[in-house]
Amino acid sequence: MKSGPKTHEMFMRGKESIPGGVSSNFRYWGDDATLVVKKANGAYLWDLDDKRYVDYRLGFGPAIMGHARKEIIDHITEAMQIGNCFAMTNEYEIRVAEKIKKLTGVDLVRMTNTGTEATMAAIRIARAYTGRDKVLKFDGAYHGFHDYSLWNTYPPVSGVGYKNDPFLVPQGSGMPRSVGDLMMSFPYNNKEILEKKLAENWHQIACIIVEPLLGNQASTMPQDNFLGFIREQCDKYGIVMIMDEVKTGFRIAPGGAQEYFGVQGDLVTYAKCLGGGFPAAAIAGKKFIMGEVGPGKIPHGGTYGANVVAMAAAEATLDLIEKGELDKVNAHGKKLKAGWKKILDAAGAPYVIQGPDAMPGIVFTEEPVCREYRHWALGDHETYTKIVDRCIQKGVMPDFDCREPWFVSAAHTDEDAEFVLGIFEESVKEILG
Ligand SMILES: Cc1ncc(COP(=O)(O)O)c(C=O)c1O
Incomplete structure (x- = not known):
């Protein structure tokens, strides 16, 4: 993942005034990759180079109705x-x-x-x-x-x-x-x-x-x-x-x-x-x-x-x-999980998909169920991070941090699911072959 020129320039300017260029250590993805946001609306977020991302970070979860609802x-x-x-x-x-x-x-x-x-x-x-x-x-x-x-x-x-x-x-x-x-x-x-x-x-x-x-x-x-x-x-x-x-x-x-x-x-x-x-x-x-x-x-x-x-x-x-907006969140999360399963089964690497539909997570592990920290920590986080890196590069943005689940909003559509799963499949093939 490499940020665009305008984003990078502004980030480096920010670094002159803000330690690490971020207001929370968890937001730092490296000098070349950390994004500066131009705007966000619904399920999408744009950086300063006008690159659009389908956002599954949602600000670490809060924007459950999508951005600027x-x-x-x-x-x-x-x-x-x-x-x-x-x-x-x-x-x-x-x-x-x-x-x-x-x-x-x-x-x-x-x-x-x-x-x-x-x-x-x-x-x-x-x-x-x-x-x-x-x-x-x-x-x-x-x-x-x-x-x-x-x-x-x-x-x-x-x-x-x-x-x-x-x-x-x-x-x-x-x-x-x-x-x-x-x-x-x-x-x-x-x-x-x-x-x-x-x-x-x-x-x-x-x-x-x-x-x-x-x-x-x-x-x-x-x-x-x-x-x-x-x-x-x-x-x-x-x-x-x-x-x-x-x-x-x-x-x-x-x-x-x-x-x-x-x-x-x-x-x-x-x-x-x-x-x-x-x-x-x-x-x-x-x-x-x-x-x-x-x-x-x-x-x-x-x-x-x-x-x-x-x-x-x-x-x-x-x-x-x-008024029932969580139904949309859950339906989209269910679609993501079903799509991931198909793609990861085909890829053949051992994995676990876990969590509720509204915040599902993926762990590459031999464990049939991730029960506690020691199970999770021994998972293959490097592979997951590499796949996520490709996804972000292609405009689909879960968090880089493998601890974070994918946060789903009521603004994510079926069309988004199709696009996102296509990108996920491409990224998985690039990393796992
Ligand atoms: C379970 C849990 N508790 C507390 C916090 C802290 O919340 P905040 O970042 O709003 O201070 C978080 C943040 O991610 C969290 O996930």
């Missing part, structure tokens, strides 16, 4: 006329909270701006509620960019150690070692190890934070009712179950993963699809714990939470979800 833009434009930031409750925020409750079955909701803020706050609430300090997560799961998330997110497989006794590997420098003393990380989908570790340590553990499916591991799915098992164990030991629905919320079902898998968390975090591409996020949950957030009780705050633009975007997005 008219109903969302119209609603925001109207809402902006009343002002945006009051540091007071506004009507949009109340209506959005009501819609979230109706769609997901939670009792109470607090707004934030990003998924990182939401998970950070949820962990604080769980600690305050239980009076315990430790946070249990799973190897390969990502919960945002704060210090209580970035352990065993993407470690070298040799560094993370044997499944029964994983090491805690920080994402990088700047993360206090002492925070690691408050963390535990174990293999996803392994009930035996989780049961044993909880029996030994439950009295120290405030919360289990879980991505209901590993959306940061090419959509690795929970197996054998793993989420139900976590629910039971949390109930047994008085541990708060945090469902991190930042990627799955309002995407895999109107009620997110709680609806899809039939398991309810005590706390749930939402971001991404909630705002349809605008920075709206939320911590939500059951009354017994969310009702304890408030003055003189559990602290939570922020200047921009529930600003009018974000809430208007959320209101319009949730309206569209209520």
